[in-house]
Amino acid sequence: MTKGLPEFKYLTFDVVGTLIDFEGGLKTSLIEIGKQAGVEVDGEEALTLYRQARYAEDAELFPDDLVRVYLAIAPELGLPAEKHFGEKLRDDARQWKAFPDSAAALARLAERYKLVAMTNARRWAFEYFSKELGDPFYRGFTADDTGTEKPDPAFFHQVFAFVESEGASKDDILHVAQSQYHDIGISRELGMTNCWIQRRHAQKGYGGTIEPAEFTRPDYHFTSMAELAAAAEEAAHA
Structure with a gap:
């Protein structure tokens, strides 16, 4: 019992x-990056790609790993694969x-x-x-x-x-x-x-x-x- x-x-x-x-925080950040790049980001698609990338064998501790994750998923979302955007995704965790x-x-x-x-x-x-x-x-x-x-x-x-x-x-x-x-x-x-x-x-x-x-x-x-x-x-x- x-x-x-x-x-x-x-x-x-x-x-x-x-x-x-964290899902809301991730989507907000990726959508903001998309606006800067002139790309419309689908939040749920982004979460699916995130999930696949986050659990890779070379994953690092969270949320530092968001830099690596961003560079992995950016091409799939049509976003610029630039490290400073990955660093923004990581640092935005402070505002989640x-x-x-x-x-x-x-x-x-x-x-x-x-x-x-x-x-x-x-x-x-x-x-x-x-x-x-x-x-x-x-x-x-x-x-x-x-x-x-x-x-x-x-x-x-x-x-x-x-x-x-x-x-x-x-x-x-x-x-x-x-x-x-x-x-x-x-x-x-x-x-x-x-x-x-x-x-x-x-x-x-x-x-x-x-x-x-x-x-x-x-x-x-x-x-x-x-x-x-x-x-x-x-x-x-x-």
């Missing part, structure tokens, strides 16, 4: 795609916005749980994302801290070690994420309770996130962070 929401001590979060609208419900929902959840970020982004980018979200995190783990990226189990095991150092265990964690590939599937394999925030519920496909080999039915399923925060408050008063 799935644990009730009041039973958890920690909520761990994927950040990029769950709390921060949170989903409209993220900051308020996190503030509500922080009243009941310790919030822990688990992001494949580098530390420099995470600091901007955290500020955009209102700096709600009790602790943050980045690709720089772990030396790896989800869905590598090693990333999760470092978080397990952290909560164990505080006298808790992975059973005290609810892992919250939108990516079936990076988070929901592997968290299930590792015996965690998970919560899928289906950000693309009104859209087809997986957008900028790699498609999982198979779909994992989550323990909890919401289409927004606001729904999770409301459910946690309702469960606490039940």
